[in-house]
Amino acid sequence: MSTPYNVAQVRSDFPILSRQINGRRLAYLDSGASTQRPRAVIDAVDYYETQLHSNVHRGVHTLSQLATDAFEAARERVRRYINATSTREIIFVRGTTEAINLIAQVWGGVTLQAGDEIIVSALEHHANLVPWQMACAARGATLRIAPIDADGQLQLDQFLAMLGPRTRMVAMTHVSNVMGSVLPVQAICAAARERGIATLIDGAQAVAHETVDVRALGCDFYAFSSHKLYGPTGIGVLYGREALLEALPPWQGGGDMIRTVSYQSATWNDLPYKFEAGTPHISGAIGLAAAMDYVESLGLKAIAAHEHALLQRATAALLQVPGITLQGTAADKGAVLSFTLAGVHPHDLGTILDHEGVAIRAGHHCAMPLMDLLGVPATARATFGCYNDNEDVDQLVRAVVRAREVFG
Amino acid sequence: MELNELYREVILDHNRHPRNFGRLDPADALANGHNPLCGDKLTVTLRMDGDAISDLKFDGNGCAISVASASMMSEAVKGRPRAEVDALFDRVHALLTQADAPSDATLFRSDGIGKLAALSGVREFPARVKCASLCWHTLNAALANLQGAAPSPISTE
Structure with a gap:
């Protein structure tokens, strides 16, 4: 029997939530862009900076060993969080964007031939679209877009029909950052694997909201960012199946990724270091590990249930406001609520909401082609995290009503 | 910093009922912002009579500040x-960006274009300055196109 979710306790773990914005209580509803940090993460980074810091994998002195141990413990923490087989499959990168670029360039460089095809969905963030455009352009391959339905869910049958003899990669988001749709990743990956097609899942919007088990999902690559998981910015993770990573050449050259170097040539280090040239973001990895501890202490199922209740409350209340249109009504939806208000541009809505202490994202959400598809220039987007409460939702709805008043 | 200093009635009115909305065809110059x-x-089209x-x-699509400003x-x-x-x-530009720029309409009244002073509230909302200035940059680009410069889209980023 688990204890009820204590959101007041959770809120007290996040120092920033007690500050005011424009003289109002802060209702932070932009966790989809970046989550806030709990005290546990701030303290873990602080402890590292004040007690452990040195470079990793380099020295014989005590601090170097302590820093290396903490950094590698963080890697093991990440492995457990996503249930990877080995820490050799956990590559630290700057974030989701860098993880996808790494695969698009390195995997694409050795795999793609003219006439090959890569499939992404119509929902993709620019980070899971533009790297593939670049890889296709470099290799003469074709990028194909799997369609979505009016609710924002992938049209699975149409996607399956697109898989062909030239399809080399399926790269899709796990949860849409605009419409909230949770894609049927298991089915997508199973269909691809049956046909010998590689898969990459953009997990940026998923890892803080549901249990991610890369082996159960059956993906070849999985990418996510720490700062959308209550951890520091500037660090993220590329997961790759060991056999695939092993077969790839390195990405960037430099320190740490080599075994031996002569003036003319070099040999490569083992996984995961082969893909980690240069001094990594050590404190970031340690902060990310602390964030994972924190999230698991709350329980991902409990967080998901809490966020789902907030989403339902906000959806029901916003639909009572005349002129509201929801963008994204898939049956299986994450903690994302995109909407437009007739007669009020999302950018104006964002300013008015900010004035009321409500932080949302207004814009194209790094998904310009999806905006075109939806026929809107932009949307307003509220996204929920473990610390949001009913008052945040009510403050949002009151501010939207206020925006209607301002625009008469 | 109050909302009604940003969303003044004249701005809301121009947003609801934009003047000179549409496209001139033929036009002497066109620029996209x-x-x-x-x-x-937004797209600006214009015709010249000599130097004027x-x-x-x-036309285009934008927030209230950008539509009203245009x-x-x-x-x-x-x-x-x-x-x-x-x-x-x-x-x-000074009105939108300089804290000490005159914010009252007297600056402009002598020109008979006092309405533009309504944009003075924008500078209190730094994230919105580009919304108000986009049309002016686009107009500049259109005028530059007149002189035979290669037309290129104007971006405020």
């Missing part, structure tokens, strides 16, 4: 020679 941050897009802007229209600009520059338009651009 884009604010990638919020997705605002004889007609100007704009609408008020279209009224303000019509019939004006290039030199006056350039001077106006400088004054609007």
Whole structure:
């Protein structure tokens, strides 16, 4: 029997939530862009900076060993969080964007031939679209877009029909950052694997909201960012199946990724270091590990249930406001609520909401082609995290009503 | 910093009923403006009579600040020679960005274009300055196109 979710306790773990914005209580509803940090993460980074810091994998002195141990413990923490087989499959990168670029360039460089095809969905963030455009352009391959339905869910049958003899990669988001749709990743990956097609899942919007088990999902690559998981910015993770990573050449050259170097040539280090040239973001990895501890202490199922209740409350209340249109009504939806208000541009809505202490994202959400598809220039987007409460939702709805008043 | 200093009645009115909305065809010059941050897009078309802007229209999609700014600009520059338009651009730019710029309408009243002073509230909302200035940058690009420069989209980012 688990204890009820204590959101007041959770809120007290996040120092920033007690500050005011424009003289109002802060209702932070932009966790989809970046989550806030709990005290546990701030303290873990602080402890590292004040007690452990040195470079990793380099020295014989005590601090170097302590820093290396903490950094590698963080890697093991990440492995457990996503249930990877080995820490050799956990590559630290700057974030989701860098993880996808790494695969698009390195995997694409050795795999793609003219006439090959890569499939992404119509929902993709620019980070899971533009790297593939670049890889296709470099290799003469074709990028194909799997369609979505009016609710924002992938049209699975149409996607399956697109898989062909030239399809080399399926790269899709796990949860849409605009419409909230949770894609049927298991089915997508199973269909691809049956046909010998590689898969990459953009997990940026998923890892803080549901249990991610890369082996159960059956993906070849999985990418996510720490700062959308209550951890520091500037660090993220590329997961790759060991056999695939092993077969790839390195990405960037430099320190740490080599075994031996002569003036003319070099040999490569083992996984995961082969893909980690240069001094990594050590404190970031340690902060990310602390964030994972924190999230698991709350329980991902409990967080998901809490966020789902907030989403339902906000959806029901916003639909009572005349002129509201929801963008994204898939049956299986994450903690994302995109909407437009007739007669009020999302950018104006964002300013008015900010004035009321409500932080949302207004814009194209790094998904310009999806905006075109939806026929809107932009949307307003509220996204929920473990610390949001009913008052945040009510403050949002009151501010939207206020925006209607301002625009008469 | 109050909302009604940003969303003044004249701005809301120009947003609801933009003046000179549409496209001139044929036009002597055309330029496209884009604010990638919020997705605002607008197109300015104009006709010249000698050195003066004889007609100007704009269309596109944007927030209230960008639509109202473009609408008020279209009224303000019509019939004006290039030199006056350039001077106006400088004054609007100052109005939008300089904390000590005169915010009352007297600055503009002598020109008979007092409405533009309604944009003075924008400078209290730094994230919105580009919304208000997009149309002016696009107008400048259109005027530059007149001189045979290669037309290129104007971005405020």
